[in-house]
Amino acid sequence: MESWYIMIYKNKEEITYPYLTKPVEVYTMPSGHKIVLAHKEGGLVNISTWVKTGSVNEDDNINGISHFLEHLMFKGTHKHKAGEFDKTLEAYGAIVNAATWKDYTFYYVTLPKGPNNKYFNEAIELHADMMLDPLLPEDELGEPFEFGKTEPSQKRERLVVIEEIRMRKDQPFTRVYNALNNAMYTKHPYKRDVIGTPEIIASIPQSVVMDYYKKFYTPNNMTTVVVGEFDSEKVLEKVAREFDFKDRLNYVIAEKEPDIPHKSMQYVELKGQLNTGFMMFGYLGPKADDLKSVVALDIVNMVLGDGVSSRLYQRLIENAEEKIFNHVSSDCYQFRDGGNFLIDANFDPNKKEKALTLLKGELENILKEEISSEELTKAKKKLKVAYASTSETVSDIADNIGFYMTVLGDLKPASEYLDITEKITAQEVLNIARNYLDLNKLTVSVMLPE
């Protein structure tokens, strides 16, 4: 006889996933909630729930609410008071945490399964309870106050998040990135810093945070990923039972128009008490589901600025005629409504103009002609190995699956990515690079000593 859950899940897909020994199972429940089970040998399991909301769903009045809510989700439920979740699971050796980014917020527990899966089962119960029944108690938030004008009567979680904001203000690259990010976009919500401002965090009422939770934490916006070595049927049954959404209604998040790149180069400059200069170049990139463009820019990233054999490192550091750069590398970020291609550098602040000219010159070179076949082969190998490296721990596997399920809404692109990488040509890479990396579309952010 089949178990009850088999009768009630709406859809099941089995998807081959690179470097895993069994296909990943993706279940869509009638509520819209998705449950993904991935097999990875070993004694550790990872349970995570990914919610399709982050700073993308914020405006100037509630900037930072997604991240603030993430903190407050740990502050107790009707069944478990604040701190019980962490205390119980950490006593089993668990790592418990959460993260908020532009397109998503996710909550995870990684822990040993324990005798007869005791820890594993308890973690699923506690995790589901936290996700479905947060109280966001007023006394844990602390009373609202006017930042910089009044002293808070209770120093609780609002102050913790304000300290996190302070911490980020002391990180030069974070400041340079935030200024770049703000200048790169014109109207898209990606423009805002995910963590928000101290003024908003100090004053936002509990009811607004709770309303935000109720609006976005709906079954259709949540994916629960479980990775480890376990009996899939039993785990599916357990997760499905614990994630009982009852009559919670779904909320469909409206699509947002991607931003249009600037028509001429943008430049912002900051000052700080520094020894060295910090610089970031940024471009608006393809949407995360435009896999071919994503792969092409990942290849450009590998050739241009990933690792010590990259063009930027070899030409501007190892074989530089004049010592200007202390660090230079590139990176790609993937977002649902359009990612970023970034270059970050640390340099001698007395040589800012030369640093700018050299970086722009390397960008022009990459757009001038096809990368060599050796560079293409090396980049493809590195991307393949990078994929293998994200299949080594239950946490990395869960993070990758969660990303694809939440940002692209589908896991199949995870393996398609490697197929496209294998087939893409240097000419295709060049065409796509020319489309996105035109110097007129560039934004530059620089931070210099005062």
Next chain:
Amino acid sequence: MEKILLNNNVNLIFKSAKNTPRVALTCFVNIDKQESVPGIYSILNRLFLQGTKKRTAEQIAYEIEKNGLDFYSEMKSDYWKFSLLCLKEDFEVAVEILADIMQNSTLENFEKEVVKFKGETLASLDSPTVLARDKFVEALYKEHQYGHSSVVILENIDKILPSDVWDAYNTVFKPAEKVFSVVGDIDKNEVQSVLEKHFVELSSTKRQSSIDSAKLDEKRIVKIVKDDANQAQIYQGWFVPGIKSKESAALSVLNTILGSSGLSSRLFLELRDKKGLAYTVRSMYTKARHNSDFRVYIATEPKNIKVSLEGFKIEIDKLKSELVSDKELFDAKNNIIGKIQFITETNLQQSSTFGSYEMEELGYDYLEKWLEEIKSVTSKDIMEITQKYFNDNYVLAILAPEKYLSEV
């Protein structure tokens, strides 16, 4: 897991790990003599990648990345450590490159690497957290090699000559005791034959270390002025016994209870959750061969310096005067036992862990013995080590705007 003596007298620790995508290799090279000028060993470490008799620096970089290898060369407190990660089919290529780097290095580009080091270090010291930690370490260990912080090396680096680096290579690195550790889905005989084929010139000799321990018999306070800092960075630390001591297990349990166990440690609950003083607050038990230390750290709004230091004191005094409950002790031990699986989850973590235990003469399989020691820790042990080591001989390093430092 087993230990094999290779024909070049180097011990190989090998563990098979089926169905894992990449093979990990770690090589430890012992440091048994203090460097004569701060920074010699760090520069030597950098020069390994600057060319061999067969390859230029550019060729080394290209071949590592062309073969998709993850390669790290690190200068640790007590040894140089080389780590490699590769797909199984690239294992011999990877070993050949590593062997070339370790055996045939020409130590070229000295001046260039010194300039690069200076630039990179200045950049890293633009982070207030890094700067505060660096000054803390310098004050804690003073002239001892462990006190050769980035700032100290920067102050001394121009005194280093290329001949100093060659001398370190010939008299410390080459004859030093070495250990290989390999974990992956790969045949043991293949590993052994590939290592013996390519490491023909490598030697390994166990020698008596001439490095002494550092002493801390006073209170040292270091103030670092940074007027635009949004947060004060505070480190406080004491010398404590290291991994070979019987008290090491109790210190590990104490660390878990006080501030290393994620969201439920005492410092986290009291200073972050209840008082809202910080986003980051924690304790660390840093183990090395000649000295180990126990640190507490907080980053907080500068006006909270005093209340944070009082918070540290209250929590430490509580541990000195009140026995930890059976439940808290049991949970802390269980946390450590569970975390063992995290530090040995990947092949690289395993090869690194097993190899370091072997290097420290604890035995590659020390992990199991250590767990037994953890299980035997009592509440009384925790109280006794806290009373014994958390005294007035400590180092306190605080970075903040000047006006907030006067009250310390």
